[in-house]
Amino acid sequence: MDMYHAPDTLQIRPSILYFGTPVVLITTRNPDGSANITPMSSAWALADRVTIGLTGGGQGLANLLRERECVLNLASESMREAVERLAPTSGCDPVPAWKRGYRHEPDKFTLAGWRALPSLRVSAPRIAEAPLQLEARVLDAIERPLEAWRGDAGGYVTLELEVCQVHAHADIVVPGTSHIDPRRYRPLFYVFRHYYGVGPALGRTFKAEV
Ligand SMILES: Cc1cc2nc3c(=O)[nH]c(=O)nc-3n(C[C@H](O)[C@H](O)[C@H](O)COP(=O)(O)O)c2cc1C
Structure with missing residues (x-):
């Protein structure tokens, strides 16, 4: 096979590779029993497992490694301003x-203007305003240094989570089913440090259920 050499491709070294993933608000419990919210976006799902990446030195990460559980609250487009109010903060002191x-x-709940709801299977609260709230437990945590790529002292941790309870706002669920209606669910995306919503629908895969 002959290789095609595209003349308009550049070889670049971007400082980050946030190519576009949904904003997840991780709620965890602090040592004093209060709640913390960690906005993040390095997350992907496979079946009932969600793998997330957190840089070291954060309160949410410390809480996750200690309590081994959390809630993954999926942010909607309408939560963008509050997410950005939380952006320059940390639960660490x-x-x-x-x-x-x-x-x-x-x-952080008061700063964002969101309401806390009790969870069913984990001790961290849910965020009532988030359209999808996934209660989850830590299955595995892999710690890695980050110096090779960036100068930060913290390194990062990849956590594999198992979702044990799903809560969805009724208006994004197809009535009488457990299917999320993608026409109604409006996730907020983080794309190279900018926020985006969902554009117009472009079609479905052969496996789509609704
Ligand atoms: C939209 C958004 C996405 C973010 N994504 C990540 C991420 O994927 N991983 C990470 O470690 N930090 C991410 N951050 C940065 C954390 O939110 C930040 O380090 C914060 O201080 C953590 O809070 P905590 O110390 O209370 O846990 C993101 C922040 C924003 C606003």
Whole structure:
């Protein structure tokens, strides 16, 4: 097979590779029993497993490694402004020195203006405003240094989670089924550090259920 050499392709070294994944708001429980919210987007799902990546030095990560459970609250387009209010904050006190531009925030629910709901199977609360709330337990955690790619002190941890309970707003569920209606679900996406919503529908796969 002859290789085609596209003349308009550039070889670049972008500082990040956030190519577009949904914004997930991880709720965890702090050591004092209060709740923390970690906005993140390095997440993907396969069956009932969700794999996430968190850089070191965060409160959500410390809580996850200690309590081994959390809720993955999927943000909707309408939650964008509140997500960005949380963006420069951390539940860590003090905030690690290398996280420049961040401040400590002990009450992220109030800052975002969201309501906490009790979960059924984990101790962390859910975010009522999130259209999908996935209660999950940690199956595995792999710690890695990040120096090879970036100067941060923290490294990162890949966590494999098992979802044990799914909550969905009734208006995104096809009546009488357990199927999410993608025509009504409006996830918020994080694309190279910008927020995007869902564009017009382009079609379905042969395996689509609705
Ligand atoms: C939209 C968005 C996406 C983010 N994605 C990630 C991510 O995938 N992994 C990560 O470690 N941090 C991510 N962050 C940064 C964390 O939210 C940030 O480190 C925060 O201070 C963590 O809060 P915590 O220390 O209370 O857990 C993201 C932030 C925003 C606003």
